[in-house]
Amino acid sequence: MRGPWWQDRxxxxxxxxxxxxxxxxxxxxxxxxxxxxxxxxxxxxxKNPSIGLTTVYRTLDLFTQIxxxxxxxxxxxxxxxxxxxxxxKKAHHHHMVCLKCKSIIDYSDFMxxxxxxxxxxxxxxxxxxxxxxxxxxxxxxxxxxxCREGD
Amino acid sequence: MRGPWWQDRxxxxxxxxxxxxxxxxxxxxxxxxxxxxxxxxxxxxxKNPSIGLTTVYRTLDLFTQIxxxxxxxxxxxxxxxxxxxxxxKKAHHHHMVCLKCKSIIDYSDFMxxxxxxxxxxxxxxxxxxxxxxxxxxxxxxxxxxxCREGD
DNA sequence: GCCTTAATTGATAATGGTTATCATTTTCAA
DNA sequence: TTGAAAATGATAACCATTATCAATTAAGGC
Ligand SMILES: [Mn+2]
Ligand SMILES: [Mn+2]
Ligand SMILES: [Zn+2]
Ligand SMILES: [Zn+2]
Numbered sequence: 181m182r183g184p185w186w187q188d189r190x191x192x193x194x195x196x197x198x199x200x201x202x203x204x205x206x207x208x209x210x211x212x213x214x215x216x217x218x219x220x221x222x223x224x225x226x227k228n229p230s231i232g233l234t235t236v237y238r239t240l241d242l243f244t245q246i247x248x249x250x251x252x253x254x255x256x257x258x259x260x261x262x263x264x265x266x267x268x269k270k271a272h273h274h275h276m277v278c279l280k281c282k283s284i285i286d287y288s289d290f291m292x293x294x295x296x297x298x299x300x301x302x303x304x305x306x307x308x309x310x311x312x313x314x315x316x317x318x319x320x321x322x323x324x325x326x327c328r329e330g331d
Numbered sequence: 332m333r334g335p336w337w338q339d340r341x342x343x344x345x346x347x348x349x350x351x352x353x354x355x356x357x358x359x360x361x362x363x364x365x366x367x368x369x370x371x372x373x374x375x376x377x378k379n380p381s382i383g384l385t386t387v388y389r390t391l392d393l394f395t396q397i398x399x400x401x402x403x404x405x406x407x408x409x410x411x412x413x414x415x416x417x418x419x420k421k422a423h424h425h426h427m428v429c430l431k432c433k434s435i436i437d438y439s440d441f442m443x444x445x446x447x448x449x450x451x452x453x454x455x456x457x458x459x460x461x462x463x464x465x466x467x468x469x470x471x472x473x474x475x476x477x478c479r480e481g482d
Numbered sequence: 483g484c485c486t487t488a489a490t491t492g493a494t495a496a497t498g499g500t501t502a503t504c505a506t507t508t509t510c511a512a
Numbered sequence: 513t514t515g516a517a518a519a520t521g522a523t524a525a526c527c528a529t530t531a532t533c534a535a536t537t538a539a540g541g542c
């Protein structure tokens with residue numbers, strides 16, 4: 181009984197692929213944005229007017245826990261989510277965040293050099309501090325193009 | 332221009348070095364931790380029982396704006412602050428965060444390589460996306476030594 | 483199918499860090 | 513000394529996220 185990867189991921193972790201979960205997953209799969217729980221909720225309402233905001237939060241939390249989605253904090257006071265393995269996106273990427281309009285840009289330049297540095301750093305840190313590293317984040321903050329023009 | 336650097340920084344930006352601000356600054360100068368607003372408030376109360384939590388928040392916000400302090404989000408739901416140019420710390424460093432006990436470790440290994448990569452990336456990004464980069468953050472998340480032993 | 487049980491859901495209330503408001507106090511320059 | 517501007521602190525409000533809990537739904541054994 182092998183389904184798509186997210187279904188297997190859910191099943192293997194002992195969870196069901198219910199309607200609300202499928203709905204949230206579909207929205208994540210179709211966007212290239214970094215949506216908040218509220219964003220997801222509003223979009224979900226259009227397809228299922230009885231879905232609850234709490235369920236959206238719970239679903240996103242579950243997806244994050246089992247690696248179906250990633251949760252980010254870009255400094256605007258609300259968590260934002262992104263599907264792992266999103267077909268619309270580069271696999272491994274990082275983010276630039278505009279300090280004015282809060283827009284978020286994916287980038288994946290110099291990933292090879294970055295990976296190399298990260299590997300080296302991780303090895304050194306786990307030896308020096310006996311710290312088992314699970315993942316890392318890199319964020320660039322600045323002013324985006326349109327915000328600079330309007331200045 | 333005859334005070335310490337933080338006083339000049341305040342004056343140049345048109346702000347006064349008041350008692351509450353001096354108090355918060357002193358606490359930041361004496362710690363090597365990453366304190367929350369509440370942490371700062373509790374410590375401040377011991378020296379000035381009439382200080383208000385709002386003032387601490389405002390002060391930290393001001394310090395962050397003019398570059399006296401840095402504000403971080405390590406994922407535990409509250410902002411944490413660190414003095415820029417803290418004499419107790421390495422100048423440029425990044426952070427490891429324990430996902431279990433939320434402890435934070437400064438590190439400054441491979442800063443040379445990192446700086447090189449960051450410079451290269453910043454240049455590429457500002458050209459490709461016309462994005463003016465102001466600063467970046469790097470966080471490693473994982474499990475610290477004591478949390479692994481207790482497992 | 484039907485039953486049993488556990489997983490899941492959604493309405494609602496509560497939480498907690500942070501901000502907004504506003505009257506009062508402090509600072510500084512004239 | 514004085515008056516305007518800046519800063520403060522008590523309080524209420526904000527708002528994203530969680531906790532609670534009764535109701536609904538899904539899966540497995542019969
Ligand atoms: Mn992204
Ligand atoms: Mn630090
Ligand atoms: Zn912008
Ligand atoms: Zn730990």
